[in-house]
Amino acid sequence: MRIGTTLRWLVFGIAAFVMNFPVLATLITALKAPGEVSRNPSLWIEEPTFANFATVLTISDRLNVYHYLWNSTVAALIGAVLPVIVAFPIAWAMARRGVGRALLFPLVVNLRALPLIIFAIPLYLMYAAAGLLDTRLGLGLILAIVNLPLALMLLVNAVAEIPLELEEAARMDGARTPRLLWRIVLPLCRPALITTFVFGFITAWNEFLFGLMLTTQRAVPMTVGASFFFATSGGGVQWGVAAAVMIVAALPPLALGLVMYRRIAGSMVAGAVKG
Amino acid sequence: MNSPRRENAVLAAPLVLFLLALLGFPVMLSVVYGLSETTFQTLTRPRFVGLDNFARVLGDDGFWQAAWFSLRFGVITAVLQCALGLFLAVYLAPLIRRHGWMVAVLIIPMIVAPAMMGLMYRLVLHEFAGPVPHYLYAWFNYSPPFLNAANVFTTVVVAEVLQWTPFAFLLFLTAYQAIPQEVREAAAVDGTRPWRMFWRIELPLMLPTAFVALFIRFIDGFRVFDNIYTLVGAGPGGVTTSMSIYIYEAFLRQGDIGRAMAAAILLFGAAFTLLTLAQRLMRRAA
Amino acid sequence: MNLRTLLGCTAAAAFAAVAAQAEVTVLGWPGGPEETALRAVTEIYNAQPGLAEENRVELLFTSRDGFFDKLQVDLAAGSTAFDVNLIATYSIGRYAPFMEPITLSDQAGTVFGDTVLSTMQFGGAQYGVPTDLSLHFLYFRQDLIDALMADPAAVTLYGDIAEQYLGERLAPKAPGEWTWQDFAANALYFSQSVNPASPTRYGTVIQMKNLLFNMMVFHSWPRSYGANWMDADGNITIDSPAYRTALEMAKMLYDAGATPPDSTSYEYAEANAAFSSGQVAAMIQWNAAASELMAAQPTTGTFAPPAGPEGRFTHIHGLGLGLNAAAENKDGAIAFLQWMSTEEAALAYARAGGAPGLATATAAQLAAERPDLVQVGEYASTYGFVMNGGTSENALSVYEAQAKEFTGYWAGTQDLDTAMANITAAMTDLLQ
Numbered sequence: 001m002r003i004g005t006t007l008r009w010l011v012f013g014i015a016a017f018v019m020n021f022p023v024l025a026t027l028i029t030a031l032k033a034p035g036e037v038s039r040n041p042s043l044w045i046e047e048p049t050f051a052n053f054a055t056v057l058t059i060s061d062r063l064n065v066y067h068y069l070w071n072s073t074v075a076a077l078i079g080a081v082l083p084v085i086v087a088f089p090i091a092w093a094m095a096r097r098g099v100g101r102a103l104l105f106p107l108v109v110n111l112r113a114l115p116l117i118i119f120a121i122p123l124y125l126m127y128a129a130a131g132l133l134d135t136r137l138g139l140g141l142i143l144a145i146v147n148l149p150l151a152l153m154l155l156v157n158a159v160a161e162i163p164l165e166l167e168e169a170a171r172m173d174g175a176r177t178p179r180l181l182w183r184i185v186l187p188l189c190r191p192a193l194i195t196t197f198v199f200g201f202i203t204a205w206n207e208f209l210f211g212l213m214l215t216t217q218r219a220v221p222m223t224v225g226a227s228f229f230f231a232t233s234g235g236g237v238q239w240g241v242a243a244a245v246m247i248v249a250a251l252p253p254l255a256l257g258l259v260m261y262r263r264i265a266g267s268m269v270a271g272a273v274k275g
Numbered sequence: 276m277n278s279p280r281r282e283n284a285v286l287a288a289p290l291v292l293f294l295l296a297l298l299g300f301p302v303m304l305s306v307v308y309g310l311s312e313t314t315f316q317t318l319t320r321p322r323f324v325g326l327d328n329f330a331r332v333l334g335d336d337g338f339w340q341a342a343w344f345s346l347r348f349g350v351i352t353a354v355l356q357c358a359l360g361l362f363l364a365v366y367l368a369p370l371i372r373r374h375g376w377m378v379a380v381l382i383i384p385m386i387v388a389p390a391m392m393g394l395m396y397r398l399v400l401h402e403f404a405g406p407v408p409h410y411l412y413a414w415f416n417y418s419p420p421f422l423n424a425a426n427v428f429t430t431v432v433v434a435e436v437l438q439w440t441p442f443a444f445l446l447f448l449t450a451y452q453a454i455p456q457e458v459r460e461a462a463a464v465d466g467t468r469p470w471r472m473f474w475r476i477e478l479p480l481m482l483p484t485a486f487v488a489l490f491i492r493f494i495d496g497f498r499v500f501d502n503i504y505t506l507v508g509a510g511p512g513g514v515t516t517s518m519s520i521y522i523y524e525a526f527l528r529q530g531d532i533g534r535a536m537a538a539a540i541l542l543f544g545a546a547f548t549l550l551t552l553a554q555r556l557m558r559r560a561a
Numbered sequence: 562m563n564l565r566t567l568l569g570c571t572a573a574a575a576f577a578a579v580a581a582q583a584e585v586t587v588l589g590w591p592g593g594p595e596e597t598a599l600r601a602v603t604e605i606y607n608a609q610p611g612l613a614e615e616n617r618v619e620l621l622f623t624s625r626d627g628f629f630d631k632l633q634v635d636l637a638a639g640s641t642a643f644d645v646n647l648i649a650t651y652s653i654g655r656y657a658p659f660m661e662p663i664t665l666s667d668q669a670g671t672v673f674g675d676t677v678l679s680t681m682q683f684g685g686a687q688y689g690v691p692t693d694l695s696l697h698f699l700y701f702r703q704d705l706i707d708a709l710m711a712d713p714a715a716v717t718l719y720g721d722i723a724e725q726y727l728g729e730r731l732a733p734k735a736p737g738e739w740t741w742q743d744f745a746a747n748a749l750y751f752s753q754s755v756n757p758a759s760p761t762r763y764g765t766v767i768q769m770k771n772l773l774f775n776m777m778v779f780h781s782w783p784r785s786y787g788a789n790w791m792d793a794d795g796n797i798t799i800d801s802p803a804y805r806t807a808l809e810m811a812k813m814l815y816d817a818g819a820t821p822p823d824s825t826s827y828e829y830a831e832a833n834a835a836f837s838s839g840q841v842a843a844m845i846q847w848n849a850a851a852s853e854l855m856a857a858q859p860t861t862g863t864f865a866p867p868a869g870p871e872g873r874f875t876h877i878h879g880l881g882l883g884l885n886a887a888a889e890n891k892d893g894a895i896a897f898l899q900w901m902s903t904e905e906a907a908l909a910y911a912r913a914g915g916a917p918g919l920a921t922a923t924a925a926q927l928a929a930e931r932p933d934l935v936q937v938g939e940y941a942s943t944y945g946f947v948m949n950g951g952t953s954e955n956a957l958s959v960y961e962a963q964a965k966e967f968t969g970y971w972a973g974t975q976d977l978d979t980a981m982a983n984i985t986a987a988m989t990d991l992l993q
Contacts (some may be wrong), residue, residue: 008370012377015363019384019437022395025406029398039838041401041409062596062622086293089286099283106550108294113494113546115519118526118539121318122301124638134642145297150491152290177282206388208501212627213634216642220624223388227626228592239398246391257386258379315637316658401831402821403838420822424972427826509771511825512969527630529958530655 023250030243037239052244056229065248068225072205073252074136075221079143079204080197083151086144088193091155092185096167105152112149116142120213127214136219142210147200158192159185198260202253222249309536321533328537337513338538341521348432348517349496355436356492357485360443364451365473371448378448382441389438393505396434424511431503431515435496443488450484451477490553494546518542584619585893588632588643590880591622593849595693598915602906606897616893632656636885644888645898650878650947651777653683654954661884662686663895665902672904674920676942680879683952689883690902692910694918694941696877697778697866698851699744700836701736701843704860705751705760709733719750726755726817736843739867741782744843745810745819751842754818762821762840766832767811769824771968773960777876778845779967780948783807784876785869790950790959790988797988799963800981803871808980812971825972836861848916851933863933865940877945879918955991962987 017024029037031048040046056065093099123142124133132138162185170184186193211221229245230238309328311321332338363381371377384392399405400421408418421430454477462472500519509516509524516524522542526535589599603618621643623631629652635642636659648656665687669678673691681689709715710733723731723746731746739747748764749755755764768775780788788803814820821827821835833850835841837857845866846854855861866875882901888894900906907917911927911934919927924938950956963984970980 005370008367011363012367012370012381016377016380019381019440021437022392022399023383023387025399026395028406037404041404041406043406043410062591082293086289089288090290093283093286097279097283099287104287104290106547106554108290110543110546110550113498114539114543115498115500115522117519117523118305118535119298119301120526120634121532121638122304123297124634126300128638128640141297144293148290148294177286202386206390206501208388208390209627212624212631216623216635217621223390224624224626226391227624228622230592230625239404242394243398246387246395250387250391253386254383257382261379261382315633315655318637400823401834402823403831403840404834422823422826424825424974507770507826509965511769511771511972512974513771513965514969514972514974524961527633528961530633 026243026246029239030247032240034238034240052240053248055241056244056248063225063228065222065225065245068220068222069248069252071136071139071215071219071225072222075139075143075211075219076201076204076253078137078140079147079207080200082140082144083147083200084155084193084196087148087151087155088186088189089181091152092159092181094152095156095159105156108152109149111145116146117209117213120209124213133214134216134218139211139214139219139221140204142214143204143207146207146210147196147203150199150203151196154192154196155189158189162188194260198256201256205253225249305536305539308532309540311533313532314530315532318532324533328533329541332534332537332541335534337516337521340513341516341518344514344516345497345499345518348428348435348499349493351432352435352439352496353489353492355432356440356443357447357488359436359440360445360488361447361481361485363440363444364447365477368448368451378445381444384438385441387438389499389501390505392434392438393502396430396502397506400430422507424514427507427510427515431506434502434506435499438502439492439495443492446484446488447481450481454480497546584615584617585645585890585897586619586621586643587882587894587897588621588623588646589882590625590647590693591628592625594914594916595880596622598910598913599692601913602901602910605909606900606906613893615890616896618897636660636887639887640885641887641889644885644890644894645882646885647880648681648689648883649880650680650952651956651960653681653688653883654952654956656883657683657688657954659886660688661886661891662688663690663884663898665690666899668904669902672902672907672920672923673918674938674942676877676945677879677918677920677938680877680918680947681881681883689881690898691879691881691918692901693880693916694848694877694937695880695916696848696875696937696940696945697781697845698848698863699736699739699843699866700846700850700854701747701862701864702761702841702858702860703862705842706733706736706747708760709750715750718756719746722746722749722755726813736862737864739864741785741807741810741867741869744867745814747843748814748819749817752817752819761842763835764819764842765814766827766835766841766844767814767820767824768827768829768832768846769811769815769820769968769971770826770828770831771964772828773957773964775828776960776963776967777878778847779807779811781845781866781874781876781946782811782869784874784946784948785867785871787869787871790948791992792949795993797985797992799988800985805977805981808967808970808977815971825968848933848937863936865944873944874946875940875944877918877941877947950992953992958991959988962991 025043028043028045030052031050032040032045033047033049033051036046059066090100094101094105127133127138132141166184166188167180170180175183206223207221208223211224215221215224226245226249230242308321310323310325312324312327313321367377399407402408402418411418420426458476458480459472462476467476498519499517500523503515503517504520507515509520518538522535522538525531525538587599587603589596600620603620606612607617632646633655636646636656648660669690677691677694678687680694681687681691709719716732719733720730723729726749727742727745729742731743733747734743744765751759751761751764753759753762768778783804783806786803786806788801788807789798792798815824827835829847829850832844832846833853836844836846836854839858851863865873867873882898884891884894884898904923907919907923908926911917911919911931916934916937918941919934919938921938921942924935928935950959966980966984966987969975970977
């Protein structure tokens with residue numbers, strides 16, 4: 001048994017190290033002084049310094065990391081919550097009554113396979129007309145579309161997991177559909193809703209192309225803002241600062257994921273079983 | 276009066292209206308562009324050319340090269356991620372039961388933005404500034420060229436697998452943990468050994484999860500863009516051009532909007548057909 | 562908050578919004594010396610007495626990644642978010658339909674010279690004021706070359722290697738006298754895969770990533786052998802002995818290990834990292850890298866790219882600022898652009914870190930602070946070239962196609978004849 005346990009720890013250690021290696025290396029690079037980065041590629045830092053993080057976290061003429069973080073947070077929240085609201089009612093109808101199973105479901109799910117960037121121009125024109133350009137709401141709306149396929153899949157499966165008897169019992173008590181959904185189905189779907197939200201938030205946070213195309217100044221998200229930090233006066237890539245900004249950009253979703261990971265687990269399997 | 280049909284319409288309304296409002300016009304315009312000759316200069320005056328763009332796309336070697344790349348990439352990464360994810364989930368499950376924090380550590384890679392991950396790999400594998408070649412040279416006096424034409428496919432596959440295995444891992448872990456304890460106890464009472472337990476009992480129960488995991492990872496691998504683009508771009512001679520990169524470049528780099536839309540429509544059609552087929556198959560299997 | 566305060570706030574906000582719209586918004590190239598310099602000159606401009614409030618310049622910077630993609634979408638959709646935007650020689654053709662030509666100040670000709678002004682022209686019209694000039698330097702490690710030339714045994718070995726790979730016995734020379742044959746010989750000598758005793762791992766770095774900018778770095782090579790995209794009659798002449806020679810020489814260096822095996826994924830940042838690490842003896846690279854490379858390797862020298870049978874050439878292109886056709890404040894924008902083309906502005910821009918291409922007389926005024934600008938200006942007027950078709954509407958797409966085909970050849974995924982056939986077909990499509 002002991003050998004078995006040690007072996008398992010070893011496997012865990014290797015897996016954790018190998019998979020997280022780029023993140024570790026980036027963190028280490030972020031703690032190296034600028035001159036050292038090009039001189040010393042090893043994982044051992046000769047003179048650790050927080051200078052790169054200081055650069056990132058200071059508000060300068062053009063670079064305001066807090067502005068980008070806030071924009072990302074708001075847009076990602078919209079992009080994560082909206083799909084849940086929009087998809088939940090029909091998810092129930094699809095699971096229980098087969099509404100839209102043949103056409104709507106595959107259509108939405110397949111949006112995931114499409115590089116949505118092809119809609120950049122019409123979206124841009126639409127947004128310009130509606131005054132949504134360079135707004136957090138505008139960005140949030142398109143992020144919601146990006147998250148819709150997974151949301152629908154997870155919610156349909158979550159509803160299918162709920163034993164029919166519970167609903168039938170409620171029906172017999174005279175509950176009509178809205179009450180049924182609100183009182184019975186929604187609470188039972190909580191794990192799935194949380195998972196959808198967390199995955200949606202992370203995906204929305206990590207979106208780059210739409211963040212680039214649909215914002216200019218006021219609503220620039222962190223992914224785009226991060227690239228502002230990449231250049232130096234020489235026009236080259238200052239890896240130390242770039243590494244620091246990548247770490248800072250990754251922190252919010254990381255925090256969310258690490259806090260919520262227990263809850264996430266619950267509904268993923270629910271989604272799987274009733275594929 | 277609550278006729279089911281009206282009710283269904285009300286339930287479907289939020290989704291349908293949302294899709295129509297946001298994608299209705301873009302989809303229409305994309306179809307128009309797909310059937311016309313358009314450039315950035317003639318956005319408002321597309322010239323109708325019928326199925327010309329589709330013919331050009333289907334006759335374009337680059338398109339098939341990209342399709343083949345995406346297919347290979349999608350299948351290989353999906354299989355590898357699921358195999359690794361399954362192994363890690365099942366093998367580490369006993370430890371995880373007592374140390375839940377292990378899950379947190381293992382899912383970090385998939386939380387980082389794929390575009391950032393691509394950049395991180397670019398640094399990590401750089402012959403002069405990256406740690407991997409540094410240590411390889413120190414230990415073996417040799418470091419393979421990770422990004423030359425021969426090795427680049429392997430490199431991007433490995434990068435993708437390492438980032439997204441946690442996704443499959445999480446799926447399988449939960450499925451594994453959801454197997455009722457009674458099933459295991461009953462088998463144990465019958466004297467079933469661990470390997471047989473896994474192969475004959477646990478794995479079959481996780482098969483639905485496996486399908487979903489394979490499917491989602493395949494789709495994501497098929498439409499990969501961010502991490503490949505930031506790591507190697509289109510690749511020498513276009514060897515790492517995925518479908519998404521092909522469409523992106525046709526659209527924004529070559530300004531060939533008609534061709535980009537036609538390719539996207541073809542892509543969507545293919546994915547749609549595949550999914551419907553897959554659903555039918557799964558239904559028949561279940 | 563009572564009603565009066567609310568009204569007051571609303572009014573103030575509305576006023577601020579109106580005032581903001583009545584400025585001249587300039588979209589510049591972010592994150593480099595160009596940004597620093599632009600900020601500096603903008604401050605000078607805004608401080609001018611008698612400048613109307615609504616003609617004050619506001620600067621806007623977006624992301625460096627995908628900058629031109631976003632600019633394309635913005636311009637095509639008729640964005641009014643900026644009045645003036647950045648343009649580059651190779652993309653004027655693409656953006657011209659959405660921009661308006663301008664007339665520069667009277668001083669422009671004297672300050673910049675005709676060659677540099679032409680980098681901002683398209684279809685005979687002046688579309689912008691040039692702000693920065695990009696061309697290529699040959700960067701070399703002077704210390705290594707001095708050591709080589711001082712060692713008779715090394716000189717013999719150098720000659721042997723040249724004879725073996727290039728069929729001609731060569732002797733090391735000062736980089737200012739190099740031909741491409743010398744460049745190749747030097748690259749081979751300083752590569753450990755050819756000469757295990759070499760002090761550097763690689764003799765050179767050739768940026769072979771499938772990226773359009775790398776084609777700009779490369780094509781001074783074939784140009785010096787007489788190549789051109791099209792001849793005077795408009796025939797596509799890319800499949801020429803000149804291009805083939807240059808491509809084959811580059812491939813030979815790659816196969817011999819004279820450039821890192823990962824070169825097929827190298828662009829600006831990677832090449833600089835390689836050179837900065839001290840493991841590269843010489844390379845062709847953009848002039849913008851000068852300060853970075855010299856800081857990392859203080860014995861670095863610079864010169865124009867090596868010469869070929871038809872002369873010495875360097876690709877040039879300019880960055881500049883032009884007028885958005887959908888601009889809301891055209892008069893203010895034009896006033897700013899004209900001011901940017903005066904001597905006062907150009908000198909201030911240079912002093913603040915920019916790299917304008919200046920006529921010799923103008924550059925001489927900065928000889929003490931910016932000697933590299935003297936060099937840049939001189940090279941631009943003496944060696945600068947633009948391919949026939951290099952400013953056309955589809956120029957960028959031509960570079961893209963070349964990048965794909967030529968890097969494929971270098972990487973070994975296709976042979977030269979296939980690459981040439983493909984590129985000829987592509988360029989015929991794009992340029993005719």
